[in-house]
Amino acid sequence: xxxxxxxxxxxxxxxxxxxxxxxxxxxxxxxxxxxxxxxxxxxxxxxxxxxxxxxxxxxxxxxxxxxxxxxxxxxxxxxxxxxxxxxxxxxxxxxxxxxxxxxxxxxxxxxxxxxxxxxxxxx
Numbered sequence: 549x550x551x552x553x554x555x556x557x558x559x560x561x562x563x564x565x566x567x568x569x570x571x572x573x574x575x576x577x578x579x580x581x582x583x584x585x586x587x588x589x590x591x592x593x594x595x596x597x598x599x600x601x602x603x604x605x606x607x608x609x610x611x612x613x614x615x616x617x618x619x620x621x622x623x624x625x626x627x628x629x630x631x632x633x634x635x636x637x638x639x640x641x642x643x644x645x646x647x648x649x650x651x652x653x654x655x656x657x658x659x660x661x662x663x664x665x666x667x668x669x670x671x
Contacts, residue, residue, distance in 0.1 A: 549625060556612045560601045562614070562623055567597040579624050584608060584616055 552563035567573055574592040577599060581590045588606025591600045601613060657662035 553614070553623075553625075557605045557610075560603065560610045560613055561598060562601070562617065563598045564598065564623060565597045567594055567599070567622075569590070569594055570590060573622075576620075577617070580616060580620050580622070581613075584613065585615070 550563075550565050552561070554561040558651065567577070571594055574594050576594055580597075581582060581585060581587050586604045588602040588604060590602070592598075593600075601612065603610070614623055618625060
């Protein structure tokens with residue numbers, strides 16, 4: 549998964565593959581977040597490129613946090629997917645995979661042990 553954002557009141561997860569392996573960038577993002585009022589804590593993982601931000605929703609909104617990250621070029625909302633979009637994509641891919649597997653099994657069983665199976669191999 550590339551760019552991703554998940555937001556529940558008080559907790560925001562932003563994933564950006566640009567952060568992977570860049571400790572210096574994680575320090576910059578952490579510094580930016582410390583400047584914002586209402587941020588309770590943040591955890592930046594440079595292995596996954598993920599930033600988890602715990603905040604006081606009465607003091608700051610997730611939109612304000614995302615806006616600050618966007619202005620500093622640490623977040624691109626045009627490239628990010630939400631949890632709903634991610635789940636839809638994953639389920640669609642899984643459905644296609646299951647469909648192919650079932651169709652393959654059906655065709656295999658239909659031609660199994662018959663003279664047509666040898667003909668099918670040649671075609």
